Amino acid sequence: MKNIKSFLQGLLAKLQEGKNPYIFTVVHILLGTIWVYASPRNNIAFIVLLASLYSLYALNTKATFKAVAAGLLAFVVMPILGARNIFFLEIIFQISVFSALALGLNIVVGFAGLLNLGYGAFYAVGAYLWAFFGSQQIYALQYAPGTQPSDLPFLLPQDAFYLFILVGIIVSAITGILLGTPVIRLRGDYLAIVTLGFGEVIRVLANNLDKPLNFTNGPQGITPIQRPSLPPDALEFFNTGLRPIIGNSVSEGQLYNVFFYLLAVIMIVLIVFVARRLEDSKLGRAWTAVREDETAAIAMGIPLVSTKLAAFAVGASFAGAMGVLMAASRTFVSPESFSFMQSIGVLSMVILGGAGSIPGVILGAATVTILNLQILQGLSLYLSQLRQSDAVIPIINFPWRELSTQLDPAKYQRLLFGLILILMMIFRPTGLIPAERRKRELQLKEGDE
Amino acid sequence: MTLLDTHQVVKRFGGLTAVNKMDFKLDQGEIVSIIGPNGAGKTTFFNTLTGIYRPEEGKIEFDGHTLIGLRPDQIAGRGIARTFQNIRLFGGMSVIENILIGMHVQLKQNPAEAILRNKKFVGEEREAELKAERLMKFVGLDLSLANELAKNLPYGGQRRVEIARALAAHPKLLLLDEPTAGMNPQETEEAVRLFRRVRDEKGITVLLIEHDMRVVMSISERISVMDYGEKIAEGSPSQIRSNQRVIEAYLGRGAAASQHEEKSL
Numbered sequence: 009m010k011n012i013k014s015f016l017q018g019l020l021a022k023l024q025e026g027k028n029p030y031i032f033t034v035v036h037i038l039l040g041t042i043w044v045y046a047s048p049r050n051n052i053a054f055i056v057l058l059a060s061l062y063s064l065y066a067l068n069t070k071a072t073f074k075a076v077a078a079g080l081l082a083f084v085v086m087p088i089l090g091a092r093n094i095f096f097l098e099i100i101f102q103i104s105v106f107s108a109l110a111l112g113l114n115i116v117v118g119f120a121g122l123l124n125l126g127y128g129a130f131y132a133v134g135a136y137l138w139a140f141f142g143s144q145q146i147y148a149l150q151y152a153p154g155t156q157p158s159d160l161p162f163l164l165p166q167d168a169f170y171l172f173i174l175v176g177i178i179v180s181a182i183t184g185i186l187l188g189t190p191v192i193r194l195r196g197d198y199l200a201i202v203t204l205g206f207g208e209v210i211r212v213l214a215n216n217l218d219k220p221l222n223f224t225n226g227p228q229g230i231t232p233i234q235r236p237s238l239p240p241d242a243l244e245f246f247n248t249g250l251r252p253i254i255g256n257s258v259s260e261g262q263l264y265n266v267f268f269y270l271l272a273v274i275m276i277v278l279i280v281f282v283a284r285r286l287e288d289s290k291l292g293r294a295w296t297a298v299r300e301d302e303t304a305a306i307a308m309g310i311p312l313v314s315t316k317l318a319a320f321a322v323g324a325s326f327a328g329a330m331g332v333l334m335a336a337s338r339t340f341v342s343p344e345s346f347s348f349m350q351s352i353g354v355l356s357m358v359i360l361g362g363a364g365s366i367p368g369v370i371l372g373a374a375t376v377t378i379l380n381l382q383i384l385q386g387l388s389l390y391l392s393q394l395r396q397s398d399a400v401i402p403i404i405n406f407p408w409r410e411l412s413t414q415l416d417p418a419k420y421q422r423l424l425f426g427l428i429l430i431l432m433m434i435f436r437p438t439g440l441i442p443a444e445r446r447k448r449e450l451q452l453k454e455g456d457e
Numbered sequence: 458m459t460l461l462d463t464h465q466v467v468k469r470f471g472g473l474t475a476v477n478k479m480d481f482k483l484d485q486g487e488i489v490s491i492i493g494p495n496g497a498g499k500t501t502f503f504n505t506l507t508g509i510y511r512p513e514e515g516k517i518e519f520d521g522h523t524l525i526g527l528r529p530d531q532i533a534g535r536g537i538a539r540t541f542q543n544i545r546l547f548g549g550m551s552v553i554e555n556i557l558i559g560m561h562v563q564l565k566q567n568p569a570e571a572i573l574r575n576k577k578f579v580g581e582e583r584e585a586e587l588k589a590e591r592l593m594k595f596v597g598l599d600l601s602l603a604n605e606l607a608k609n610l611p612y613g614g615q616r617r618v619e620i621a622r623a624l625a626a627h628p629k630l631l632l633l634d635e636p637t638a639g640m641n642p643q644e645t646e647e648a649v650r651l652f653r654r655v656r657d658e659k660g661i662t663v664l665l666i667e668h669d670m671r672v673v674m675s676i677s678e679r680i681s682v683m684d685y686g687e688k689i690a691e692g693s694p695s696q697i698r699s700n701q702r703v704i705e706a707y708l709g710r711g712a713a714a715s716q717h718e719e720k721s722l
Contacts, residue, residue, distance in 0.1 A: 289571030309533035
């Protein structure tokens with residue numbers, strides 16, 4: 009056992025030496041790319057390709073190499089592979105959306121140490137904002153849900169979407185401050201309970217604001233919501249210029265998947281950029297100080313209320329922006345997307361990945377999303393195939409056919425998350441990639457005065 | 458020049474009067490100690506000065522302005538920095554970051570500048586880091602510890618970080634709450650030298666709560682004695698040493714009386 013461990017450590021050390029990390033990363037990316045290209049329905053191939061992003065992050069290569077390789081993967085390789093199997097793009101889109109949510113929650117929970125169980129509310133604010141202004145809903149205020157005529161005009165042009173990303177950021181930040189103001193003096197469990205309540209309030213509002221005026225269309229949700237216009241010629245470009253590489257024609261709907269995938273990637277890059285720079289500034293340090301010791305922090309001149317409110321506002325703004333994006337990509341919102349389990353799901357991504365660690369929470373979001381959408385669904389599918397066959401379970405000789413349909417891996421999502429979180433808390437409480445403090449270069453030498 | 462002036466300050470917790478009618482004056486550039494038995498109200502008095510507690514009665518003036526009604530962070534901004542009886546560092550942050558937190562009030566950057574990383578932001582951060590490194594040297598911390606997490610430092614090192622963090626705020630008044638508790642004689646001696654340098658080189662007024670009488674007697678220019686929330690004596694070290702009420706407070710009336718008898722015998 010010990011031998012294996014030291015052997016593996018030696019191997020890892022070798023991997024980080026000289027040119028090895030470059031070779032390994034390139035081979036990993038190429039392997040993933042070619043495999044996914046060759047068999048676009050293969051989930052394992054796709055996970056290998058996604059894992060190459062981790063190699064790119066973790067191995068010791070130059071920053072420019074990382075940036076170029078990541079750029080090529082995100083903006084060239086993925087759109088092409090995705091056009092061959094839109095499902096993969098959908099997974100990356102969801103990973104991006106959940107990463108953004110997890111990064112926002114990470115500012116509140118990870119940096120500032122304020123436990124927020126109602127984070128989904130800010131996501132809902134962003135989503136309903138564009139759902140209301142980007143649909144016909146404003147002309148349907150008088151109609152009960154389901155009775156509005158279908159020929160109502162749209163309030164805004166479809167490209168107002170871009171403006172509404174900004175509006176979504178501002179409105180959800182304000183919502184964050186409004187929620188934060190009354191609860192800012194609460195700590196720990198008390199804060200968690202109040203934020204949980206707030207999350208439910210927003211969901212219940214979305215459910216019931218269909219009367220007296222129909223703002224949200226109640227449980228049925230709002231649809232259709234406008235999508236921004238695609239660049240002209242994009243469809244033609246995919247279906248003529250890229251046709252030989254892609255190998256199949258792309259419909260407008262599929263092109264929208266590519267388009268929203270690209271938007272999500274760009275937004276994630278911006279969000280990581282903002283989060284990293286804020287973390288390493290006076291405000292970010294103040295957040296951590298408040299998390300570590302409130303009393304000492306105020307004695308050092310840190311204003312508690314405005315520092316915590318800033319965390320709420322910044323965290324909420326990420327979710328608001330992603331809410332707008334989500335509403336447009338789905339062309340549909342309904343209250344059930346913003347349930348309590350949604351907030352808990354994002355929280356578990358943060359804890360799984362490593363609270364306070366930006367690469368950690370992204371990995372957490374990716375792991376949970378892949379588990380949800382690919383691994384469990386894949387197992388369910390496999391099991392249902394077995395049920396339709398005449399095969400029997402070996403050893404106990406029990407036919408698969410008679411296995412209860414209740415035994416469906418996709419339904420045991422929560423059980424699995426619970427287990428993962430318990431195991432993490434026991435064996436690695438700081439998360440998959442624990443948060444680290446930045447090492448600063450010293451300006452003084454030991455002998456200087 | 459009077460720096461700090463409290464007048465009839467009262468702090469109660471329910472039926473208990475922790476600080477009772479405290480009159481206390483501090484001149485610019487002094488080193489003064491507050492002593493007294495455990496539970497005398499010394500730390501409560503500190504907490505009242507720094508705004509963590511609000512006094513029920515009385516006035517507190519600092520540098521010509523009242524502190525009553527200000528929040529702790531505002532009071533810190535006015536120039537009062539402190540250390541805590543049981544060290545309260547930001548354990549999960551590095552040593553240099555702890556000191557940078559002390560500069561919070563001085564740093565003028567806003568979040569937009571932090572995101573854009575303009576010249577002003579970068580310059581200010583570099584200058585702050587340089588200042589933090591100088592402070593590490595001033596309090597006698599090895600520079601190689603700068604990126605170490607504060608919680609990993611030994612006890613004496615943590616005390617030094619706490620003082621550096623307080624000094625980073627450019628305070629006019631430094632409050633030290635039992636700064637040498639748990640130190641060995643050599644460390645204590647170094648600490649006393651450091652407190653003197655804080656006053657002599659930086660011109661900062663120092664007020665300390667201390668139990669170690671060697672420290673108190675060697676460093677203080679003036680000593681105030683508290684017992685049951687009240688100031689029972691004030692004066693130079695030699696005056697305090699021979700003050701009957703002080704001896705009683707520390708040893709109890711009977712013991713003090715017998716000590717008196719022994720002397721007269």
